[in-house]
Every structure is written in C-alpha cells, then in structure tokens.
Amino acid sequence: MTQKINDAHRIQPRQLDMPPRLLLGPGPSNAHPRVLQALAMRQVGHLDPAFLEVMAEEMELLRYLFQCDNEVTIPISGTGTAAMEASLANIIEPGDVVLVGIIGYFGQRLADIAARYGADVRTIEKPWGQVLELDELVTAVEQHRPSVLALVHGETSSGACQPIEGIGELCQEFDCLLLVDTVASLGGIPFFTNDWKVDIVYTGSQKCISCPPGIAPLTFGPRAVRKLEQRKLDVSNWYLDLNLLMKYWGNPHVYHHTAPINSNYALREALRLITEEGLAARWARHLESAELFWQGLERLGLSCYVAPELRLPSLTTVCVPEGVDAKKIAGRLLNEYNIEIAGGFGPLAGKVWRVGLMGFNSRRENVTLLLEALRQVLP
Ligand SMILES: *Cc1c(COP(=O)(O)O)cnc(C)c1O
Numbered sequence: 001m002t003q004k005i006n007d008a009h010r011i012q013p014r015q016l017d018m019p020p021r022l023l024l025g026p027g028p029s030n031a032h033p034r035v036l037q038a039l040a041m042r043q044v045g046h047l048d049p050a051f052l053e054v055m056a057e058e059m060e061l062l063r064y065l066f067q068c069d070n071e072v073t074i075p076i077s078g079t080g081t082a083a084m085e086a087s088l089a090n091i092i093e094p095g096d097v098v099l100v101g102i103i104g105y106f107g108q109r110l111a112d113i114a115a116r117y118g119a120d121v122r123t124i125e126k127p128w129g130q131v132l133e134l135d136e137l138v139t140a141v142e143q144h145r146p147s148v149l150a151l152v153h154g155e156t157s158s159g160a161c162q163p164i165e166g167i168g169e170l171c172q173e174f175d176c177l178l179l180v181d182t183v184a185s186l187g188g189i190p191f192f193t194n195d196w197k198v199d200i201v202y203t204g205s206q207k208c209i210s211c212p213p214g215i216a217p218l219t220f221g222p223r224a225v226r227k228l229e230q231r232k233l234d235v236s237n238w239y240l241d242l243n244l245l246m247k248y249w250g251n252p253h254v255y256h257h258t259a260p261i262n263s264n265y266a267l268r269e270a271l272r273l274i275t276e277e278g279l280a281a282r283w284a285r286h287l288e289s290a291e292l293f294w295q296g297l298e299r300l301g302l303s304c305y306v307a308p309e310l311r312l313p314s315l316t317t318v319c320v321p322e323g324v325d326a327k328k329i330a331g332r333l334l335n336e337y338n339i340e341i342a343g344g345f346g347p348l349a350g351k352v353w354r355v356g357l358m359g360f361n362s363r364r365e366n367v368t369l370l371l372e373a374l375r376q377v378l379p
Pocket of ligand 1: 027081154155
C-alpha cells in the first residue's frame with residue numbers, strides 16, 4: 001500500500017448520551033417507551049416470513065388509524081415529506097391541474113412539489129391562522145376544474161385545523177381527487193378517510209403517532225388507484241412508485257428497496273398502542289390536554305393566535321407578548337427545563353411560539369410542567 005491513511009478526521013467522540021428533553025414543539029414528539037423498546041428488537045431480513053407478518057399487521061393497524069379499508073395502505077420509508085412526495089408523484093401526470101389550498105407553510109410545500117412533477121398548479125390562499133370555507137372551495141373547484149385538490153388538515157405552521165367534512169362530496173361531483181396532509185393531526189384529531197371520501201391521505205410517524213421519524217404512512221383509495229392504473233407515463237420517482245412498492249408490500253413480495261426493519265417494528269408498536277387505547281379515547285385525550293393548556297395560558301395572561309373553533313389540539317400557536325424575546329424564552333425552556341418548544345416562522349416569525357401536545361406527550365402532567373416553566377421564565 002503506497003497510500004497513507006489520513007487520520008485528520010479520526011475523531012474519538014464520547015459515547016452518545018442525549019439530554020432528556022420533553023419534546024413539546026411541532027414534532028418530533030417523544031416516543032412511548034414501548035416504541036423505543038421495539039426499535040431495539042433483533043433484526044430479521046426484509047423478506048423473512050416473520051417480517052412479512054409484521055408488514056401485514058402494520059397495514060391492517062394503519063387501516064384502523066386511517067379509518068379506511070383501502071388495499072393500498074403502507075408506510076413509506078422516509079419522513080412525512082416523503083409520503084407527501086409519494087402521494088403527489090403517483091397521482092400527477094404532467095399538465096394535470098392541481099388545486100392546492102394554502103393556509104400556511106405546508107400548503108406551499110405541496111404546491112412546490114406538485115409543480116416539480118409537472119402539474120399545472122393553481123392555489124387558493126388564506127392568511128396564516130385561518131382556514132378555507134367550503135363555499136370558497138366550491139367556487140375554486142368550479143373555476144379551475146382540477147384533477148386533484150390538495151389540502152392540509154393540521155397546518156403546523158399556523159396552528160389551524162382545516163375542516164375536511166363535505167369536501168369529499170364536492171370532489172366526487174367534479175371528478176377530482178381529494179388529497180389531505182394529516183402529518184400533524186392523524187392519531188390525535190378525528191379523521192375519517194372513508195366516511196369523508198378522502199382519496200389520498202398521508203401522515204408522518206413522529207407527531208401524533210409518537211414513533212421516531214423516518215417512516216410515513218399513506219393510503220390510496222379506489223379512485224386514486226384507478227388514476228394510478230390509467231397513467232400513460234411511469235411514475236417519475238422510482239423510489240416512491242406505488243406500483244413497485246405494492247409488489248413488495250403485497251404479493252409477490254419482491255424486493256424493491258430494503259425496508260427499514262426496525263422503524264417498522266417501532267411503527268407497529270406505536271400503532272398497537274393506538275388500537276389498545278382506541279381512537280375515541282385518544283382523540284378525547286388530545287382535546288382535553290389542549291383545553292387544559294389553553295386555560296392555563298389564559299391564567300398566565302397569554303393568548304392563542306388561532307380562534308378557538310379553528311384551533312388544532314395537537315399544535316397551539318401562542319402569541320408572544322409585546323416586548324418579549326421569543327427565542328430567548330424558548331432557549332431558557334430548553335436549557336433550564338429540558339423542554340423543547342418552537343418559534344414561529346414566515347409571517348409568524350417572532351410573533352408566536354408553537355407548542356405541540358402530540359401522541360404520548362399529550363398528557364396532563366406535561367401541560368402542568370410547561371405552564372409552570374413558562375410562568376417562571378416569562379418576565
Ligand atoms: C411535519 C409536517 C410535514 C413534514 O413532515 P417531515 O416528517 O418533517 O418530513 C408535512 N406536513 C405537515 C402538516 C407537517 O406538520
């Protein structure tokens with residue numbers, strides 16, 4: 001060997017030991033201890049019969065979570081954005097009119113991704129903190145005649161919850177597919193994929209499902225599957241092509257990419273916790289802790305940015321009082337109390353804090369802890 005090994009980057013970092021943070025920002029939330037335990041389970045191969053069983057159970061557990069019977073219901077290997085991109089990549093053919101409802105940052109991301117897949121993107125916008133009314137959507141659909149209407153259910157940037165009921169019927173009337181982002185809401189707030197006639201729904205693992213990030217469920221209903229089958233062109237994203245992915249998740253279980261085995265164990269356990277608790281109890285728990293938090297804020301003289309009837313229980317935007325440095329307060333919560341909350345961005349930069357009460361973290365004791373810590377650090 002004539003080459004000399006370069007040792008310049010051969011550092012000796014200490015053994016990993018992360019601070020014990022309570023994650024009350026817009027995500028990730030803390031995973032349930034049982035989920036972390038599942039993550040550490042011994043590995044098998046991604047085509048091992050034991051793993052195929054895990055996959056089949058996961059798909060069935062996901063149908064409960066989504067409240068649907070859709071055959072195409074799988075987790076994507078990647079974060080919520082990967083499921084967002086998978087949903088759009090599979091459903092868009094160049095030139096398709098895609099109408100995107102923008103009530104915050106994630107609507108903009110949908111529009112950006114849709115444009116990259118060649119969609120003719122039209123948008124309908126509301127200021128951050130507000131939502132789209134059904135009659136506004138009727139007018140927009142009549143005007144644009146889109147093949148897809150894309151909406152964000154829980155808009156994490158603003159803290160508003162977009163009502164979805166009634167929009168599915170509108171879309172069916174106009175032969176348009178309804179796509180909904182539930183990354184910050186599914187598992188925490190009522191959502192009925194079948195009953196609300198939503199064709200495409202995706203979520204992430206690390207918010208109300210309380211599983212570490214890196215795996216992101218989605219579901220495609222029959223109308224979306226038909227559009228997929230009738231495509232003239234191949235899906236232009238190979239990794240996220242559902243035709244290929246379903247040959248792995250369904251029969252004949254052929255290799256496409258190596259599934260992140262341990263992340264799937266973790267998601268299965270997180271979903272098992274959801275079925276144990278039951279969706280009704282889980283939704284009630286999220287609402288109760290959010291209401292407790294909102295009442296506590298009021299006692300501290302703080303107000304919420306979003307009107308009560310539009311507020312997202314899983315994520316609250318809290319108005320920063322005049323003269324208070326939002327960053328400094330969040331920094332003190334992190335450094336002195338090990339509590340993570342986030343600031344606002346875009347039009348809400350410096351104006352709000354974003355507080356998540358998601359999944360396992362949506363509990364009374366966490367609300368009490370945060371309120372008391374806030375009381376101590378606020379001037
Ligand atoms: C967090 C979030 C995403 C993106 O998910 P990542 O896991 O960060 O990729 C998309 N949409 C909404 C509404 C979100 O809150």
